[in-house]
Amino acid sequence: MLIERNGTLPYNAALAWIAANTELIDQTRMAIWEYAELGLKEYKSAALLADILERAGFTVQLGAAGMPTAIVASYKSRQEEKEKGKGLVIGFLAEYDALPEVSQAATYERQPLIPNGNGHGCGHNLLGAGVLGAALAVKAALDTGKIAGEVRFYGCPAExxxxxxxxxxxxxxxxDCDIAITWHPSSKNKVCGLRHLAMNSVKFNFYGISTHASGSPDKGRSALDAVELMNVGTNFLREHVNSRVRIHYVVTNGGIQPNVVPSYSQVWYYVRAPRRREVEEVYKRVLDIAQGAALMAGVTHDVEFVSGCSDTVPNEPLLAAVQANLVKSGGNRFTKAEKEFARKLIATLSPSPENGRQAAAGGAGGKNSAEGADEVMQEEILPDDGNRGIAYGSTDVGDVSWVIPTVIFETACWPKGNPGHSWQTTAAAGSALGLRGTVLAARVMALTAIDCFTDEDLVRRAKEDFERQTAGTPYKSPLPDDMQLKI
Structure with missing residues (x-):
C-alpha cells in the first residue's frame, strides 16, 4: 500500500516500516497474549513494550502516575530536538491487561490453557501491539526529516x-500532548463516534456482629442483611432515574455458612450514566441507600471507591481523518482457512449456528454492513453513519477525551456477533484473525498521526471541536483526592 498525496515520503516510510516489521508486531501481541496479566499487574507485558521502545530510541518512563506497569515513552524528530521548541505532540494510547476466567487456546474448541485462568478476552494484547507498531512507524516517518514533532506512546494499565x-x-x-489516537479490536472496521458511559465503581463494606444464627440470633447483627436491604433499596431507585442510567452489583462476600450470622459482607456496585454529572447525582442517592441499609440492619459500613471514569467526547475532524485512512487502507482480506476458523468459532455461541450468524449480521454494523449475513468476517470498511448516540459500555479513554482531542476506531479481529469478554475472543486474539486487524489498525493510526503533523488545519479544527464540546464543563477527575491505589 503506497500513499499518493503531497509529501508522500513520511507516509510511505511509516507504511514500509509496518510491512517490514509485521513479525515484530505479531511476536509482541502473542507474547502479551501468553502473559495474560490482570490490570495493574501487567509486569511482563509492560517490561516487554518498554524494552522494545527503548531499544528503538524512545525515552521511556516505566512506572508513570504511581502505577508500576504504566509507560510514557517519547521520541522527538531531529529538528524538534535541535530547536528545543514546543512542536506538535501526538500520543497513542495502548492497553495490555487481560481478564479473569477466559483462558483459552487459539482454537474453536473450548480448551483453557489454565483452568479458570486469565485470558485476553477483550483483545488488549492486540491493542497494545497495534499501538506499538503505530508509534514505531511514526518514528520512521519523523526520521525522514520531512516532518517535525514528537510521538508519544502511553502504556495504560488496568483499562x-x-x-x-x-x-x-x-x-x-x-x-503537553496535543492529540490522542487509539483503537479497539472488534468485529467491525469503523470509526467510533458513540459516547461511552461515565461510571463509578464502588465497593460497600458492612460490619456486624456474628453469633449462632439459631441459638442466639438476638445477639447478632447481620452484615448480609444490610447488603440485601441496600440492593432492595437500589432496585426501587431504578424507577426514579433516567432510563439511560445503568446500575449493576455483585455480592462479593455474603458470609461463609448459614448457621453463623455474617459479621462482614461486601457488595460491589457500578453506576453508569451518559454524563459525569448524572453519575454523581445517582451515586449520591446510592450512598444514602447504603447508609439507610446499615441503620436498618444495626451495623456499620464504609465505602471503598475503586474507580470512576468520564464519558467519551467524539471529535468530528479526527473521526473524518480516521475514516479517510480506513477507506484508503482498503480493509482486510481473510483467507478461506481464516474464515472457516471464524465460522467454527462463532458456531460455539449458540446451539443453532444460524442463530449465531443472524446475531453476527446485526452485531457487525446492522444497516451499514458492507457484507451479507453469510460473511462471518467484516472485510470492507463501514461508512461513518453519523450516529453520535450512546454506547452502553464504559472506557477510561473518556477521561483523556475530556482534556485533549481524542479519536477511537475499531478493526475486525474476530467474527461478527462474537461477544467481548469471552473465551471465543481470547481464541481470536491469539489467531491470525487478530493479527490482520492489528496490522490494519497500526497503519490507520500511523497515517492519521502523520496527517496531524502535516496538516495544521486538521489540528486547528480538532482543537476547536474539542473546545466547543467541552466549553462550560471543566474536567474534574472522578477519583477522590485521598484515594489509595491497591495493587
Missing part, C-alpha cells in the same frame, strides 16, 4: 478496571 488513564490524566501526563 478493565477503568483506572489507568484516569490516574494518568490526574497526574497531568497529557498536559
Amino acid at each position: 478493565e478496571l477503568l483506572l489507568g488513564k484516569v490516574l494518568m490524566v490526574k497526574a497531568g501526563l497529557f498536559s
Whole structure:
C-alpha cells in the first residue's frame, strides 16, 4: 500500500516500516497474549513494550502516575530536538491487561490453557501491539526529516478496571500532548463516534456482629442483611432515574455458612450514566441507600471507591481523518482457512449456528454492513453513519477525551456477533484473525498521526471541536483526592 498525496515520503516510510516489521508486531501481541496479566499487574507485558521502545530510541518512563506497569515513552524528530521548541505532540494510547476466567487456546474448541485462568478476552494484547507498531512507524516517518514533532506512546494499565488513564490524566501526563489516537479490536472496521458511559465503581463494606444464627440470633447483627436491604433499596431507585442510567452489583462476600450470622459482607456496585454529572447525582442517592441499609440492619459500613471514569467526547475532524485512512487502507482480506476458523468459532455461541450468524449480521454494523449475513468476517470498511448516540459500555479513554482531542476506531479481529469478554475472543486474539486487524489498525493510526503533523488545519479544527464540546464543563477527575491505589 503506497500513499499518493503531497509529501508522500513520511507516509510511505511509516507504511514500509509496518510491512517490514509485521513479525515484530505479531511476536509482541502473542507474547502479551501468553502473559495474560490482570490490570495493574501487567509486569511482563509492560517490561516487554518498554524494552522494545527503548531499544528503538524512545525515552521511556516505566512506572508513570504511581502505577508500576504504566509507560510514557517519547521520541522527538531531529529538528524538534535541535530547536528545543514546543512542536506538535501526538500520543497513542495502548492497553495490555487481560481478564479473569477466559483462558483459552487459539482454537474453536473450548480448551483453557489454565483452568479458570486469565485470558485476553477483550483483545488488549492486540491493542497494545497495534499501538506499538503505530508509534514505531511514526518514528520512521519523523526520521525522514520531512516532518517535525514528537510521538508519544502511553502504556495504560488496568483499562478493565477503568483506572489507568484516569490516574494518568490526574497526574497531568497529557498536559503537553496535543492529540490522542487509539483503537479497539472488534468485529467491525469503523470509526467510533458513540459516547461511552461515565461510571463509578464502588465497593460497600458492612460490619456486624456474628453469633449462632439459631441459638442466639438476638445477639447478632447481620452484615448480609444490610447488603440485601441496600440492593432492595437500589432496585426501587431504578424507577426514579433516567432510563439511560445503568446500575449493576455483585455480592462479593455474603458470609461463609448459614448457621453463623455474617459479621462482614461486601457488595460491589457500578453506576453508569451518559454524563459525569448524572453519575454523581445517582451515586449520591446510592450512598444514602447504603447508609439507610446499615441503620436498618444495626451495623456499620464504609465505602471503598475503586474507580470512576468520564464519558467519551467524539471529535468530528479526527473521526473524518480516521475514516479517510480506513477507506484508503482498503480493509482486510481473510483467507478461506481464516474464515472457516471464524465460522467454527462463532458456531460455539449458540446451539443453532444460524442463530449465531443472524446475531453476527446485526452485531457487525446492522444497516451499514458492507457484507451479507453469510460473511462471518467484516472485510470492507463501514461508512461513518453519523450516529453520535450512546454506547452502553464504559472506557477510561473518556477521561483523556475530556482534556485533549481524542479519536477511537475499531478493526475486525474476530467474527461478527462474537461477544467481548469471552473465551471465543481470547481464541481470536491469539489467531491470525487478530493479527490482520492489528496490522490494519497500526497503519490507520500511523497515517492519521502523520496527517496531524502535516496538516495544521486538521489540528486547528480538532482543537476547536474539542473546545466547543467541552466549553462550560471543566474536567474534574472522578477519583477522590485521598484515594489509595491497591495493587
